[in-house]
Amino acid sequence: MPSNGKLQRIAMWSIVVALGIFALKLAAWWLTDSVALFSDAMESVVNVVASCVAWYALRIAHTPADDNHPFGHHKAEYFSAVLEGVLIVVAALLIIHEAWTVLFEPRPLAAPVVGLVINGLAAVGNGLWAWLLISTGRKARSPAMVADGKHLWTDVVTSAGVIFGLVLAVATGWYWLDPVMALVVALNILWHGWHLVGDSVQGLMDVSVEPEELARIERVIADNDEGALEFHDLKTREAGRARFIEFHLVVPSDMTVEAAHRICDRIEGALEKAQPGAEVTIHVEPEHKAKFC
Secondary structure (H helix, E strand, C coil), X not given: CCCHHHHHHHHHHXXXXXHHHHHHHHHHHHHHCCHHHHHHHHHHHHHHHHHHHHHHHHHHHCCCCCCCCCCCCCCHHHHHHHHHHHHHXXXXXXXXXXXXXXXXXXXXXXXXXXXXXXXXXXXXXXXXXXXXXXXXXXXXXXXXXXHHHHHHHHHHHHXXXXXXXXXXXXXXXXXXXXXXXXXXXXXXHHHHHHHHHHHHHHHHCCCXXXXXXXXXHHXXXXXXXXXXXXXXXXXXXXECCEEEEEEEEECCCXXXXXXXXXXXXXXXXXXXXXXXXXXXXXXXXXXXXXXXX
């Protein structure tokens, strides 16, 4: 799993990359006066703000637990992702307003070839950085970094659509395609923003791990609970990169505390190896508390 220092360095560089991409897209819009390229540049404004917020959220999330936050600050990343989703929606509404104005008065594009080449370079840079953010964020179980990467990838897809639409507009003279492509971009951004907010809210609500992951946790416990009678009431929740696992372990009533503790240590060690960073809580119970024996 990537270290906290590496994550924060990547987050810092995300701000630099976002500013560079925004400068390229702004130049492409300025050269062409295309409302579709304006919409692409507007989304990059959101990228800059989101990268700053993600960097700050990662710093807060990795702050050690304290007296006021005994379970840590992991959920700070979800607030970052929610804010990013809200910013995406705001950007989409601004794009819709601009595109709707131009839709009824389409205009030819100035210097379209140079503008499209510049926008294409920006899209390639965005795509490479999005891949890095998503892959690193998933390894580190960082919602803020994954959300930032997915947003950038959405930006890449919309940029490709904008470039295709504008090439078609220049080739055919159908300049109404320019505002139409801007509207398509705005709707796509709205859809992405809605899902990003929804996923982040699920994290704030202490969502359980995925069923496949839950099944792996159950197998690890079952493979390491020799000496116990059963386990039940398994509960899991995720908060950023932190994962919490809690369950009841039933042992024979005549088992010593030391023997029961050895079983718990064995299970905890196996779970922490299989689920790096997991925080495990085991409630030991006597055999009359068994549910399935």
